[in-house]
Amino acid sequence: MIERILAPNPSLYTGPGTNTYLLASESEVLILDPGPVIDEHAAAITAALRGRTPVGVVVTHTHPDHAPLANPLARALGVAVYGFGPGPEFVPDVALADGATVQFGEKEILAVHTPGHTDDHLCFRLGDTLFTGDHIMEGSTVLIEDAAAYLDSLYLVADLGVTRLEPGHGAAMSDAGAVITEYIDHRLERERQIVDSIEGGAGTIGEVVDIVYSGIPAGLRRAAVQQVAVQLTKLSRDGAVLFTLGTAEDETEVRSI
Numbered sequence: 001m002i003e004r005i006l007a008p009n010p011s012l013y014t015g016p017g018t019n020t021y022l023l024a025s026e027s028e029v030l031i032l033d034p035g036p037v038i039d040e041h042a043a044a045i046t047a048a049l050r051g052r053t054p055v056g057v058v059v060t061h062t063h064p065d066h067a068p069l070a071n072p073l074a075r076a077l078g079v080a081v082y083g084f085g086p087g088p089e090f091v092p093d094v095a096l097a098d099g100a101t102v103q104f105g106e107k108e109i110l111a112v113h114t115p116g117h118t119d120d121h122l123c124f125r126l127g128d129t130l131f132t133g134d135h136i137m138e139g140s141t142v143l144i145e146d147a148a149a150y151l152d153s154l155y156l157v158a159d160l161g162v163t164r165l166e167p168g169h170g171a172a173m174s175d176a177g178a179v180i181t182e183y184i185d186h187r188l189e190r191e192r193q194i195v196d197s198i199e200g201g202a203g204t205i206g207e208v209v210d211i212v213y214s215g216i217p218a219g220l221r222r223a224a225v226q227q228v229a230v231q232l233t234k235l236s237r238d239g240a241v242l243f244t245l246g247t248a249e250d251e252t253e254v255r256s257i
Contacts, residue, residue, distance in 0.1 A: 003048060009041075014169055015140065019167065021033065025104050025105025030109065032131055041069065056104070057081050059092075061087075062085075096111040102124075112124065115149040155184070161177075
């Protein structure tokens, strides 16, 4: 049994808010991605237990919209915290490597290390369902820290053969294979757009953003600049472009090879 509880933290980056999941088997419940420290949300999670026995709190990664409530909630419930490793406002009692499992009732979730959005990102498989955290989100692409690792992680989850995706933000997606393929195609297309913009005369990250991310809200420009820098790092390693990273978007020179 899977239950979703939406955290009251909507924003440009979190969409409607963070999805917290309660995974139940028999009378035991595992809590996944409890989110930020919001008393109202902690109370909603506790109330949703409905007398069942919590056995652990698990996080996909240590971003502030996913992990900070994990330790205080686990202390209040008297259970262990599971995650890849420590981060801001988060320290796991049990570190999970790729392939590790966490038991609840007669079921278990399987940790799948999916770096790219963050180095510490985990997805969790439960049968034919994959809890994707911020690796894949409904209705949106995601911010990434390492474009090469992220693309590799997309290929990795594509090979899992799951049929349903439960994301950290947005609604569930039932055609997992098609969604993952769309994500891969989008990343490859974005690379092509960046290379094309440079070959067309863009000489700075700012100019690449103006072409590739034209029309984005002003509040997202900083994120777009960061994403172009991440993509350029991969493209540079691939031998597709040359760039010199500066301290500002108009100081970063880019050119084609």
